Amino acid sequence: xxxxxxxxxxxxxxxxxxxxxxxxxxxxxxxxxxxxxxxxxxxxxxxxxxxxxxxxxxxxxxxxxxxxxxxxxxxxxxxxxxxxxxxxxxxxxxxxxxxxxxxxxxxxxxxxxxxxxxxxxxxxxxxxxxxxxxxxxxxxxxxxxxxxxxxxxxxxxxxxxxxxxxxxxxxxxxxxxxxxxxxxxxxxxxxxxxxxxxxxxxxxxxxxxxxxxxxxxxxxxxxxxxxxxxxxxxxxxxxxxxxxxxxxxxxxxxxxxxxxxxxxxxxxxxxxxxxxxxxxxxxxxxxxxxxxxxxxxxxxxxxxxxxxxxxxxxxxxxxxxxxxxxxxxxxxxxxxxxxxxxxx
Amino acid sequence: xxxxxxxxxxxxxxxxxxxxxxxxxxxxxxxxxxxxxxxxxxxxxxxxxxxxxxxxxxxxxxxxxxxxxxxxxxxxxxxxxxxxxxxxxxxxxxxxxxxxxxxxxxxxxxxxxxxxxxxxxxxxxxxxxxxxxxxxxxxxxxxxxxxxxxxxxxxxxxxxxxxxxxxxxxxxxxxxxxxxxxxxxxxxxxxxxxxxxxxxxxxxxxxxxxxxxxxxxxxxxxxxxxxxxxxxxxxxxxxxxxxxxxxxxxxxxxxxxxxxxxxxxxxxxxxxxxxxxxxxxxxxxxxxxxxxxxxxxxxxxxxxxxxxxxxxxxxxxxxxxxxxxxxxxxxxxxxxxxxxxxxxxxxxxxxxxxxxxxxxxxxxxxxxxxxxxxxxxxxxx
Numbered sequence: 001x002x003x004x005x006x007x008x009x010x011x012x013x014x015x016x017x018x019x020x021x022x023x024x025x026x027x028x029x030x031x032x033x034x035x036x037x038x039x040x041x042x043x044x045x046x047x048x049x050x051x052x053x054x055x056x057x058x059x060x061x062x063x064x065x066x067x068x069x070x071x072x073x074x075x076x077x078x079x080x081x082x083x084x085x086x087x088x089x090x091x092x093x094x095x096x097x098x099x100x101x102x103x104x105x106x107x108x109x110x111x112x113x114x115x116x117x118x119x120x121x122x123x124x125x126x127x128x129x130x131x132x133x134x135x136x137x138x139x140x141x142x143x144x145x146x147x148x149x150x151x152x153x154x155x156x157x158x159x160x161x162x163x164x165x166x167x168x169x170x171x172x173x174x175x176x177x178x179x180x181x182x183x184x185x186x187x188x189x190x191x192x193x194x195x196x197x198x199x200x201x202x203x204x205x206x207x208x209x210x211x212x213x214x215x216x217x218x219x220x221x222x223x224x225x226x227x228x229x230x231x232x233x234x235x236x237x238x239x240x241x242x243x244x245x246x247x248x249x250x251x252x253x254x255x256x257x258x259x260x261x262x263x264x265x266x267x268x269x270x271x272x273x274x275x276x277x278x279x280x281x282x283x284x285x286x287x288x289x290x291x292x293x294x295x296x297x298x299x300x301x302x303x304x305x306x307x308x309x310x311x312x313x314x315x316x317x318x319x320x321x322x323x324x325x326x327x328x329x330x331x332x333x334x335x336x337x338x339x340x341x342x343x344x
Numbered sequence: 345x346x347x348x349x350x351x352x353x354x355x356x357x358x359x360x361x362x363x364x365x366x367x368x369x370x371x372x373x374x375x376x377x378x379x380x381x382x383x384x385x386x387x388x389x390x391x392x393x394x395x396x397x398x399x400x401x402x403x404x405x406x407x408x409x410x411x412x413x414x415x416x417x418x419x420x421x422x423x424x425x426x427x428x429x430x431x432x433x434x435x436x437x438x439x440x441x442x443x444x445x446x447x448x449x450x451x452x453x454x455x456x457x458x459x460x461x462x463x464x465x466x467x468x469x470x471x472x473x474x475x476x477x478x479x480x481x482x483x484x485x486x487x488x489x490x491x492x493x494x495x496x497x498x499x500x501x502x503x504x505x506x507x508x509x510x511x512x513x514x515x516x517x518x519x520x521x522x523x524x525x526x527x528x529x530x531x532x533x534x535x536x537x538x539x540x541x542x543x544x545x546x547x548x549x550x551x552x553x554x555x556x557x558x559x560x561x562x563x564x565x566x567x568x569x570x571x572x573x574x575x576x577x578x579x580x581x582x583x584x585x586x587x588x589x590x591x592x593x594x595x596x597x598x599x600x601x602x603x604x605x606x607x608x609x610x611x612x613x614x615x616x617x618x619x620x621x622x623x624x625x626x627x628x629x630x631x632x633x634x635x636x637x638x639x640x641x642x643x644x645x646x647x648x649x650x651x652x653x654x655x656x657x658x659x660x661x662x663x664x665x666x667x668x669x670x671x672x673x674x675x676x677x678x679x680x681x682x683x684x685x686x687x688x689x690x691x692x693x694x695x696x697x698x699x700x701x702x703x704x705x706x707x708x709x710x711x712x713x714x715x716x717x718x719x720x721x722x723x724x725x
Contacts, residue, residue, distance in 0.1 A: 096423060096453065098398060138397035167376050182376075183383040187387075187388075
């Protein structure tokens with residue numbers, strides 16, 4: 001390396017058999033780069049400036065030991081495994097679109113049985129189900145709900161780029177209201193998608209699983225902690241990560257992290273976690289905003305970066321913009337009412 | 345008016361020309377353009393576009409819309425088509441007129457999502473459990489995709505049956521000039537006048553009528569075995585046997601109307617090709633090449649992949665020295681061909697190639713034909 005910093009050799013990540021593996025969480029970026037191998041190796045074919053790649057790489061730095069990823073169909077699945085290569089440095093399985101949670105359930109149940117029979121070479125293996133918004137909000141929710149209800153110890157990570165980006169930017173249950181997609185086209189009468197985003201994380205809270213959280217790549221330390229808590233949870237955990245897509249959101253290549261930051265600053269996508277028996281906690285920037293409401297930005301700050309909302313920022317759409325702001329405010333207020341650490 | 349359309353766009357245009365007013369679908373490569381087109385065009389024309397949460401929902405939304413009175417369709421590809429099978433089986437049982445487009449890609453499982461194949465022939469025919477008969481059509485050009493989509497709606501409405509349009513990715517994404525016909529024949533289901541049974545018909549060739557939307561008719565619809573009035577009867581032999589027999593007869597007795605084909609080449613060929621979809625285009629070129637070399641060759645191109653008129657094919661095909669069945673799969677239609685040309689008497693060979701988006705080239709077919717002819721033609725066993 002030209003910088004002279006020692007870096008771990010890139011390649012498959014292996015763990016010694018028979019040992020307890022519990023890597024500490026590392027927040028010192030220099031130490032992180034020197035000591036941890038990335039789980040997503042260079043050479044994948046995700047688009048330049050893709051938010052999901054950042055999210056996956058960050059999640060990899062918060063793993064505690066041997067981990068298996070069950071991946072639903074989607075951008076991450078197709079772009080990280082272009083023949084004859086793979087970008088995955090840890091075991092990875094893709095089955096079909098709707099069943100990442102089901103496959104992860106099977107893996108977890110089998111490992112549990114192996115462990116009880118003393119046949120698992122590791123003290124512990126973590127299982128992560130990884131899916132996009134289509135594979136979670138829509139076609140995958142049945143398997144996800146089943147996994148949660150049966151209580152499999154799986155961390156389900158939703159990387160939410162708010163549409164079916166892999167098949168050509170079609171709307172999903174995670175697409176926000178008024179967003180343009182190819183199946184919610186903007187016309188003179190219909191202003192893009194007419195339904196709001198499904199509150200998927202709250203749906204998972206309603207399953208009364210041990211841990212649910214939201215995160216973005218812009219708030220990486222917060223993301224690290226949440227991944228770790230999800231892995232350590234005594235049962236199913238759900239992590240909802242907002243993941244920008246410059247192709248579908250129609251924003252500049254270099255603002256993936258900035259868009260995510262503004263999503264939180266405008267309270268469009270608040271950061272919180274839910275612990276069973278304790279309730280909702282605001283975290284990171286969202287907690288700061290709760291304590292000092294002046295920090296809250298108007299929704300335009302989030303919309304103005306993205307061409308998919310261009311029609312909402314036109315003067316003649318002022319009413320729609322107002323409605324959107326009111327919707328965001330109502331959801332935020334609802335969260336403030338529920339959060340145990342919000343100032344009352 | 346001449347239009348430059350891809351096969352997918354031609355299907356969407358054909359559906360609109362046929363009077364389709366309802367589309368529900370779920371994104372999947374390589375069929376999504378049909379959905380994009382409908383999302384854009386249907387609302388403008390007072391129709392309804394719904395994106396479902398998965399293919400299970402998409403096909404059932406379409407069934408609901410169809411029974412409520414709309415001409416409804418969905419479009420998908422391999423993995424989604426697999427998920428739709430339950431709904432298609434239900435549509436057969438309750439006689440819901442629907443059109444399902446399957447843009448065939450390489451399978452099984454996710455296979456090669458962007459690459460063409462013709463591997464869903466048998467699935468389209470037999471993908472569901474139980475005795476069930478559907479109609480499946482396979483266009484070979486965008487122009488034909490337009491025409492057969494209209495035909496698919498007409499057959500679905502006339503016979504109250506799911507019609508499956510099988511198109512391979514070459515045609516779906518290939519762009520050609522399409523000339524929409526000036527006059528489109530549109531068939532509409534017969535509407536109940538009062539007193540008729542909605543699930544029984546005295547003439548097995550004719551589908552029973554459906555009540556019109558808003559006519560206030562009491563209708564009981566179930567996928568369980570039912571009598572002519574729709575009442576569940578899940579114990580009786582006669583009720584079930586009569587029902588599935590009628591559902592079969594409705595299709596098979598209309599074979600003369602349903603079986604569409606194109607015959608091309610010599611009357612009494614030495615080399616007979618039987619093919620469909622994009623592959624048949626290579627075959628046509630091979631037939632031309634063989635004939636220019638003095639070999640009597642013929643193509644029977646099936647536009648209808650099910651039901652198939654075996655007798656007619658035999659009459660058209662005559663007594664060839666070799667029968668070649670080129671397909672972008674490991675050999676599916678050849679099973680039907682072997683029912684016509686007994687492989688113990690005739691030389692029946694498949695020419696199979698699938699994956700990677702590589703077509704079956706005409707020179708491969710010519711070489712294959714000449715090689716077999718050179719070795720004596722008829723099977724020695």
